[in-house]
Amino acid sequence: xxxxxxxxxxxxxxxxxxxxMVVVSRNPIHSVLYLILTFFTLSGHYILLNAQxxxxxxxxxxxxxxxxxxxxxxxxxxxxxxxxEAKTNLTKIAATIVGGTVFVILFGAYRKTAIEPFNxxxxxxxxxxxxxxxxxxxxxxxxxxxxxxxxxxxxMVGAVLLGKREIGERHF
Amino acid sequence: MDLxxxxxxxxxxxxxxxxxxxxxxxSTWAERKVAGFIQDRSGPNRAGWGGLxxxxxxxxxxxxxxxxxxALANKWLFIAGxxxxxxxxxxxxxxxxxxxxxxxxxxxVPLQGVExxxxxxxxxxxxxxGVYGIMVGGWASNNKFSLLGAIRAASQNISxxxxxxxxxxxxxxxxxxxxxxxxxxxxxxxxxxxFYQPLGFIIFITCSFAECNRVPFDLPECETELVGGYxxxxxxxxxxxxxxxxxxxxxxxxxxxxxxxFGGYNYPGMDFVYEQLVKSLGTEVGHxxxxxxxxxxxxxxxxxxxxxxxxxxxxxxxxxxxxLMNLGWKKLxxxxxxxxxxxxxxxxxxxxxxTAWLN
Numbered sequence: 239x240x241x242x243x244x245x246x247x248x249x250x251x252x253x254x255x256x257x258x259m260v261v262v263s264r265n266p267i268h269s270v271l272y273l274i275l276t277f278f279t280l281s282g283h284y285i286l287l288n289a290q291x292x293x294x295x296x297x298x299x300x301x302x303x304x305x306x307x308x309x310x311x312x313x314x315x316x317x318x319x320x321x322x323e324a325k326t327n328l329t330k331i332a333a334t335i336v337g338g339t340v341f342v343i344l345f346g347a348y349r350k351t352a353i354e355p356f357n358x359x360x361x362x363x364x365x366x367x368x369x370x371x372x373x374x375x376x377x378x379x380x381x382x383x384x385x386x387x388x389x390x391x392x393x394m395v396g397a398v399l400l401g402k403r404e405i406g407e408r409h410f
Numbered sequence: 411m412d413l414x415x416x417x418x419x420x421x422x423x424x425x426x427x428x429x430x431x432x433x434x435x436x437s438t439w440a441e442r443k444v445a446g447f448i449q450d451r452s453g454p455n456r457a458g459w460g461g462l463x464x465x466x467x468x469x470x471x472x473x474x475x476x477x478x479x480x481a482l483a484n485k486w487l488f489i490a491g492x493x494x495x496x497x498x499x500x501x502x503x504x505x506x507x508x509x510x511x512x513x514x515x516x517x518x519v520p521l522q523g524v525e526x527x528x529x530x531x532x533x534x535x536x537x538x539x540g541v542y543g544i545m546v547g548g549w550a551s552n553n554k555f556s557l558l559g560a561i562r563a564a565s566q567n568i569s570x571x572x573x574x575x576x577x578x579x580x581x582x583x584x585x586x587x588x589x590x591x592x593x594x595x596x597x598x599x600x601x602x603x604x605f606y607q608p609l610g611f612i613i614f615i616t617c618s619f620a621e622c623n624r625v626p627f628d629l630p631e632c633e634t635e636l637v638g639g640y641x642x643x644x645x646x647x648x649x650x651x652x653x654x655x656x657x658x659x660x661x662x663x664x665x666x667x668x669x670x671x672f673g674g675y676n677y678p679g680m681d682f683v684y685e686q687l688v689k690s691l692g693t694e695v696g697h698x699x700x701x702x703x704x705x706x707x708x709x710x711x712x713x714x715x716x717x718x719x720x721x722x723x724x725x726x727x728x729x730x731x732x733x734l735m736n737l738g739w740k741k742l743x744x745x746x747x748x749x750x751x752x753x754x755x756x757x758x759x760x761x762x763x764x765t766a767w768l769n
Contacts, residue, residue, distance in 0.1 A: 267487070267549065274542070294531035302538025302571070306545070306564055313549050313557060368527060368588060 246286055253279040266312045270305060277301045289366030423504065423523045430503045434657040435465045437716055441657075444720040468650075475646035483643065484550040491547020492644070492651035498543060499658040502536040505529040506665050507591045509675045509705035513697045521705060522591060529590035530578060533666060537574075537621055541567040543655065544623075544630065548640035559639030562731065563630035566620055569738040570627075574617035576746035577610040580753040581670055594674035599681070602673040606756075609749045611671045613742050615715075618663040620738070622656060625723040629731050664715030665708075672711050675704035 256279060259272040277300045284293035364370055375383050439454065439461060446453025454461030479488055509521035526532060541564050548560020581603055585593045597603060604611050620627040631639030641652045668674060683703065687696035729737070 265484075267484075267546075271487075271546070290526070290528045291531070294528045294535050297535040298531065298538050302535060303568060306538075306541055306568055309542075309545055309549075310561065310564055313545070313561065 242286065246283075249279050249282045249286070253283070267309070270309050270312060273308075274301050274305050277305070284366075287366060288363055291368040291371055292366065418517075418519055419523075422519070422521070426503050426506075426508065426523045427500065429508075430500065430658060430661060433661050433713075433716075434654060435469075437657040437661060438468065438653075439465050440716070441720050441723075444717065445724050448721075448724040472647045472650035477646045477648070480551065480553075480643050482552045484552065487546050487550035488643075489648070491543055491550055492648045492655075493543075494546060495540070495543025495655040496651045496658075498536055498540045499655040499662065501539075502533050502662045503658075503665075505532050505590055506662070506669060507594050507674060508708055509701050511697075512701055513694050520591070521701065525589065525591050527587075527589050530582070530588050530593070530670075533590075534571075534575065534578070538567075538571060540621070540659065543652075544640050547644070547652070551640075551643035553643050555637045556640050556642045559630045559636045559642070562636075563623060563640060566623075566627065566629065566734060566738075569735060570617040570620035570742075573613055573738060573742035573746050574621065576743065576750060577613040577617065578670075580607055580610045580746075580749050583750070583753050583757055590669055594669055594676065597673040598676050600673075600676075600678055602671065602676070604671040607671065607749070607753070609745065610753075611667075613746050613749065614670070615667060616737075616742060618667065619719070619722070620734070622659045622663055622719070624656070624660065624719055626726045626729050627734055628728060629734060660716055660719050661712065664719070665712040667715050668708060668711035674711075675701075675708040677704065677707045680704065 253276060256272045256275040260269050260276065263269045263272060277296060281293040281296045281301075284290070284296060362370075442464070443453040443461070454464040457463040457467045479485055504523040505526055507520070507522040507525075511518040511520050513519075544563040545560045548556040548563070551557075581593070582588065584603065584606060585596050587593060587596070593603075619625075623630050630636075631641065636642070641649055644652060680700070680703075684696075684700045687700050690696065691699065
C-alpha cells in the first residue's frame, strides 16, 4: 500500500472517530472541540485531493469563525451535565426511526451512484489549485457566484438590522 | 520523495522552529530591557552579562514551581488550553520565507520551511485558530474572570480578523499570488508594498496588535477589571506557555509584516552587492553570502517590529472595551473596504496610464 492510501485510511478513521465523538460526548464543550477536529481531518482530505484552497478556506471559515461562535454561545449558556433534561422513550424511538431512515436513504443513494471511472489521460491534477479555481468561478460560473455573494450580503444586512438597537431602547 | 530532499526539509523546519523559539525567548529579555530604558531604570542585569541569562533563569523557575490544577477545573481542557496556544503560535512560522536560496553542491535550498501556493491563507487560518487556546483555557478554569477574559479575547480576535483579511485583499490584488515567497520576490528593487499600501499597512499593524492581545488592546488580561484575565487560574509552566505564545505570535506577526509590506529579504542595492560578491567569491560562496546578508536584513526588519510592539506597550494606555469594538467594526472595516476600492481602481486605471506615460 502506498503512503497516500494508508494516510487516507488513517485520516478517514480519525474523521469518523471524531464525528462519532461529537454525538457521544456528554459535555457540549467536548462536542464542539471534537467537531473542530472533524473539520481539521476533512481539510486533510481536501489536501489529499490536491484542493489546497478549499482546505485553507474550510479551516478559516468553519474552524476559525463559525466554531468559535458555537463555543462562545455554549460557554455563555453554561450548560452542565446534570441539567440535561431526561429524554422520554417516545423521543428516543422517534430519533432512532429518523436516523435509521436517513441511513437507509444514504446507503441506497450510495449503491445507485455510478462513480465516473478515473482516466489518467484527461484528469488534471491541478484543477483544485487556486488559479484554476478562480478562472473557473469567474468565467464559467460567474452568475451563480455573484448571486451567492448577493445572498450573503442580504443575510448580513438582515443580521445587522436585527442586532441594531432601536431608538428609545435601554442601554445596558 | 528522495531521502536527501526529505532530510534537507527536516533540517530547515527544525531550524526555523528553533530560531522562532530562541527569538521569542530573548524577546522576553528585550521587553524588560526596553521597559527599563523607557522608564529610566536598568532592567534585568544580574543573571549573566546585561541580564542575558534571565530567560533561562525564568524558564527554570517556571519548571520548578508547583504544577497546580484547581479542584473544580476541567482537568484535560485546563492542560489543553496552553498547549493549543503554543501549537497554533508555532504553526505559522513554517511558511515564512526567511531568505532566498542556498546553493550547496549545485542544489538550490530555499530558506523557507514549506513553499505553498496558499501561504498567506495558511497563516490566516492559523491565526484564526489562535483563539482556541485562550477560550478553552479560560473556560476550563471555572472562574468567572477567566471566562470573561476568554470571551473578550475571542470577540476581539474575531472582530479584528475581518479588518485584517480585508487589508490583506488589497495586497493580494496587487501581487495576484497567495504564496509568500512570490509576494516577497515581486517586491524586488524597492517595489516595497508599503509605498503602494500605506493605509493597508496601518490597518494591518493595528489588527496584528489586537490579534496578539498586546497593549493598547490587551483587554482580555486587563488587571483592573479582570484580575488576570484568561490566565488567572494558571501557574508554573502552563502560565509560561501562555506568555511565551504571546511572544512567539509577536515575532511571527512582525515577520509577516516585513514579508508583506517591507520586502522581506530585499534591501536597496542588493543587485550590486550580489554582483560584487559573485564576481569576487564565485557563484556558490558569493550567492550564499548574498543570501545570508538578505536573511540578516529580514531579521533586522522583523526585530524592528518586535521592538515597535514593545515601544507601543510602554507608550500608549489601554483602550476601553467599547472603544475597541467601535474602532474595529466602525472605523477599520470601512477604511479597509475603501482601501480595496482605491487599490482596484489604481490597478485598473492608474497602472496602465503610468506604464504608458513612462514608455
